[in-house]
Amino acid sequence: MTRKICTLVYALRDGQVLMMLRRKQPNLGQWIAPGGKVELDESPMEGAVRELAEETGLRAVGRPELRLIITETSPLPDWQWLMFVYLVREFEGELSSDGREGELAWVPIDQVATLPIPQADAIFFPWVIDGSPGPLSLKFEYDADLHLLDWRIE
Amino acid sequence: MMSDGLELRIRPATAADERMIKATIKRAGLDRTGLNWRNFQVAEDKAGVMAGLCQVRRYRGVRELGSLYVRPDLRGRGLGGALINVCLAAEQPPVHLECIEDRQSFYEAHDFQRIPLWEAPPALRIKSMIGTTGAWLLYRKRVIVMVWLG
Secondary structure: OOOEEEEEEEEEEOOEEEEEEEOEOOOOOOEEOOEEEOOOOOOHHHHHHHHHHHHHOOEEOOOOEEEEEEEEEOOOOOOOEEEEEEEEOOEEOOOOOOOOOEEEEEEEHHHHHHOOOOHHHHHHHHHHHOOOOOOEEEEEEEOOOOOEEEEEEO | OOOHHHOOEEEEOOHHHHHHHHHHHHHHOOOOOOOOHHHEEEEEOOOOOEEEEEEEEEEOOEEEEEEEEEOHHHOOOOHHHHHHHHHHHOOOOOEEEEEEHHHHHHHHOOOEEEEOHHHOOHHHHHHHHHHHHHHHHHHOOOEEEEEEOO
């Protein structure tokens, strides 16, 4: 069992966040923020900046804000995550994607929860954008069918 | 929700999928009208083998979710829902569908709601009346119309 270390990057612009419809697993067919695995030689922040650029064409200006540290566990060997969730308010470049990972769309903040998004993401999303002092640490526990059993703020 | 053990992905169909789509829909006993490959999304496994299908058909002012198929060995893992989400992502509401009554709760879980037949767009109503009669004669199943309003 190895834990995967990854990032989620919420780019915020005029009350909208950039979301991606996943065409691959995990989270196939669901909307999530861009992001991905942190490479061995990277810090989570470097990984976040790289993934944002690769998946969206946007380059973060200044320092992405670390909002959440999320642990997701389950009895399954391939569902063990440590996620660093960033908020990017300033960026440059044109939105572009090869569509390999999925389609991108700017979604008004109040409509994010109405999209098909993972249950945990719907729970933690408000803390990404609410301007509260961060980062916050959360833990989500799933059963073997990946139904959310429990979660807590640490 | 699915774990990533199976490495499924969903992609838009290509012309090369046309025969596979038609054969699959025929074999599954699904509605064989409006099988334009350009409207389809195809799920496939790591080996590139078809894992599921779904489309939004377009005809006379109607957009209709249809042809939802998941390979029998992959059922019950959320792939059908993933296909629906991908198909709807490119659409503006409303999108309608017709299904047998047994499937109502499945589609309700994916944000569709049942509507009376007379509230459906005329072209879907006509198609549905034909389908309803056929389904009743063949399987004694009631066909219903549902709508996704976004």
